Amino acid sequence: MAPKVYYSPLMRVPAESDADAQTKISNLGQPLPTPQSVKDVSPNVCLSLVEFKDLLRQFRALDDGITLRMNRSSARSRDTGTSAPPSLLQHHDGRFSSATAMDLGKSTYASYSESVCAGFWRELVDVWMRREDTIRYCVAVNQAALASAPSFSNNPDDRLDLDRASAPLPAQSPSRAESQAEFTERQLRNELAIESIIRRRSLEVFKSRCRAFTPSWNDSVEGQRERTYWEGK
Template sequence: MRTRPSAPVEEERPLEEKVPIPTPPSVRDVTPSLCLSLVEFKGTHNSAYHADMLRQFRAVDDSVTLRLNRAFAQSRDRGTSTPPSLLVQHTKSFSSSAATDLGRSTYSSVSEAMCASIWLDLVDLWTRREDTIKYCMDINVRQAQEAQKAEAPLKKEDMLDLDRAQAQKRATSMKEVPRSRGESQAEFMVRIAMLTKQARQFRNELMVESIVRRRSLDVFQSRCKMFQPDAQASEREWAYWKART
């Protein structure tokens, strides 16, 4: 599986003039402006024009698990899975003639082919969602770095949760903190607060994502008990299978 290309960094040019962060192949229909709009990203606005992206994205998991449950129920209803029937009066000298047939078995299973197909669908969904969130985190970091650029730039890992960025901003004279052309100090403070909120929101979304994956994985493994990912599966796929974040 391809990894996300690293973003080129140019220190002296304004953000809008820089080469944009490459969009990973798994991230579709997502733009930097969408990433930086929590209203659109989270769908907290009631307007029909704002896409509830993650909610819709995660709803696909439900449709996949519904396919699993439906296939499981059909298998049970057909009664074609082994063992073929439930028998009583089992003794050491058991024979079919001495047993009473209680009817069709309640044992059910989903076909190996369907399990494999559904697993690939889940991996694709999980990869796209996780990469989308991380891509938007990169966009947020890029914006925060530009907003907080001063004599001693912060490391990228510090920018993910902008607490230290806030502390350094307060310790830096206002002349050293760049603002957009025509932007007042009040507007600048609002922008910094929004970037901080976004950074924390994206981190929260990663935690939510791991919970959603765990729920879907539990359903999958309960319905496809004999399934195992291919031995040549990527490290990331195995991490999903073992519920590692």
């Protein structure tokens, strides 16, 4: 005679109420305002992976816009003859006239002034900081939401009860909801790693255009972040 099997539901670990989660999200404060071409960030956007990725797509397009303007500015510099010809040729070739120097500069060299480079650098740093802060804000929002999701005990006896269950858990079980929340949070954290890659790509373009430029920063938190960006981290 087969032994009787009794079903006992998996023990749930008490979760925070939705009100507690909303309070935690409210305590995070308001996120930094996004640029005009980027949608506003909100807790709802943070909790939707599709909307969040669309926001990041718009945000990251700003890097492309800045580097494109740098390339166009470089082309205009060559066309208008504001480039600097190589001094080595000027000093060692007596036939080198101002006209030929201008032609050489226009065809092969382009340089930005200190102020132009400083302006482009400030634009990049502002975008990078606001974008990174937006991602970190959304990570915190998802952590607060995850804390309110019901979870199950890790007690082996409780898991054994589930294995002996005569009926499966409903399709829309809390465990599935929790898995989705964890997945969203993990994806958001991955975006921080992607950020460093995107910054390095834009940084390479900037340094190739402004070889003689070195930014200055202070010892503030923002200054140290700027230094980290400059070092490609």
